[in-house]
Amino acid sequence: MSRRALVNALLVLAVIALFAVPLLLDGGASEYAGTDAAVTEQLEADGYTPWFESIVDPAGEIESGLFALQAAVGGGVLGYVIGRLHGRRKHAPAEPERP
Amino acid sequence: MHIAEGFLPASHAVGWTVAAAPFVVHGARAVVTEVREHPESTLLLGAAGAFTFVLSAIKLPSVTGSSSHPTGTGVGAILFRPPVMALLGTVVLLFQALLLAHGGLTTLGANAFAFAVVGPWAGYGAYRLTRAAGAGLLPAVFAGVALADLATYVTTSVQLALAFPDASTGFAGALAKFLGVFALTQIPLAIGEGLLGVLLFRVLTTNARPELERLGVLKPAGNAA
Numbered sequence: 001m002s003r004r005a006l007v008n009a010l011l012v013l014a015v016i017a018l019f020a021v022p023l024l025l026d027g028g029a030s031e032y033a034g035t036d037a038a039v040t041e042q043l044e045a046d047g048y049t050p051w052f053e054s055i056v057d058p059a060g061e062i063e064s065g066l067f068a069l070q071a072a073v074g075g076g077v078l079g080y081v082i083g084r085l086h087g088r089r090k091h092a093p094a095e096p097e098r099p
Numbered sequence: 100m101h102i103a104e105g106f107l108p109a110s111h112a113v114g115w116t117v118a119a120a121p122f123v124v125h126g127a128r129a130v131v132t133e134v135r136e137h138p139e140s141t142l143l144l145g146a147a148g149a150f151t152f153v154l155s156a157i158k159l160p161s162v163t164g165s166s167s168h169p170t171g172t173g174v175g176a177i178l179f180r181p182p183v184m185a186l187l188g189t190v191v192l193l194f195q196a197l198l199l200a201h202g203g204l205t206t207l208g209a210n211a212f213a214f215a216v217v218g219p220w221a222g223y224g225a226y227r228l229t230r231a232a233g234a235g236l237l238p239a240v241f242a243g244v245a246l247a248d249l250a251t252y253v254t255t256s257v258q259l260a261l262a263f264p265d266a267s268t269g270f271a272g273a274l275a276k277f278l279g280v281f282a283l284t285q286i287p288l289a290i291g292e293g294l295l296g297v298l299l300f301r302v303l304t305t306n307a308r309p310e311l312e313r314l315g316v317l318k319p320a321g322n323a324a
Contacts, residue, residue, distance in 0.1 A: 007301070019160055032166040034158055070156035071157055082302055
C-alpha cells in the first residue's frame with residue numbers, strides 16, 4: 001500500500017471513529033434527536049404556531065427513503081466524477097507523474 | 100440548520116429572502132459564466148454540487164446526544180469561489196423544502212443565507228487566511244471546510260435569536276440558547292467534514308491537477324502546494 005493510500009485510509013477511519021466512538025461510549029442513553037426538530041419543538045412549546053405548512057409532507061419512512069435518495073444521487077455523481085478523472089489520468093499520454 | 104416551514108415571522112421571512120436573493124442570482128450567473136468559459140470545469144462543478152448534496156442528506160450523531168448534518172459547501176467555495184455555492188446550495192435547500200418537508204419555502208431565504216451565502220464565504224475566508232498565513236493546501240482546506248459548516252449553524256442561531264428574543268434576556272440570551280443547541284452539536288461534525296474535505300482534495304490533487312492549477316488552488320508545475 002502506497003503512503004498516499006495509507007493516509008487516505010486513515011482519514012476515512014478517523015471520520016468513522018469520530019462518529020462511532022460517541023455512539024459506543026454513550027451506550028444507547030441518547031436519542032440523537034435532530035437539532036432542527038429540537039428547536040422547532042422548543043418554539044412550539046413556547047407558544048409559537050407556524051403560519052405555513054409544507055406543501056409535501058412525506059411520512060417518516062418515505063422521508064428517510066428520500067434522504068437516502070438524495071445521498072445516493074450525490075454519492076453517485078461524486079463517484080462518477082472521481083472515476084472519470086482517475087481514468088483520464090491513467091490513460092493520459094506521457095503526462096509527467098507527480099514526483 | 101433548516102428553519103422549518105412557517106417558523107419565521109413573515110417580516111423575517113421576507114427580509115432574509117430579500118437579503119439572499121441577490122447572492123443567489125449572482126451565483127447563478129457565476130455558474131453560467133464558469134460553464135460557458137470553462138466547459139472543462141463542469142465535472143468539478145458536478146463534484147462540488149454532489150459533495151454538498153450527499154453531506155447535507157446525512158444526519159450524524161454528535162457528542163451532545165443530538166444529531167445534525169454537515170453542509171458540504173466549503174469544498175465548492177474553495178474550488179470555484181463562494182458565489183457558485185450560493186446557487187448550488189440553494190438548489191439543495193429547494194430540493195429538501197419541496198420533497199422532504201425539511202426547511203421550507205417561507206424560510207428558504209433565511210436558510211439559503213446561512214447555508215449557501217454565509218457558510219461558503221466564511222469557509223472561503225478561512226481558507227484564504229490560512230493559506231496567506233503560509234499554511235499548505237490541506238490544512239487550509241480543513242479550516243475552510245470545517246468553518247463553512249460551523250458558520251452556517253451559527254448564522255441559523257442568530258436568525259432564530261433575532262426572530263425569537265428571550266422574554267427576559269433578549270437577543271443575547273436567545274442567541275446563547277440556540278447556539279447551545281446548534282453550534283455545540285456541530286463541532287464534531289465540522290471536524291469530520293473538514294477531514295472529508297481533506298480526503299477529497301487529496302484525491303483531486305492526484306487526479307485533477309490541471310483543473311486545480313487553472314482554478315488557482317495549486318501552483319502550476321509546483322510540488323504539492
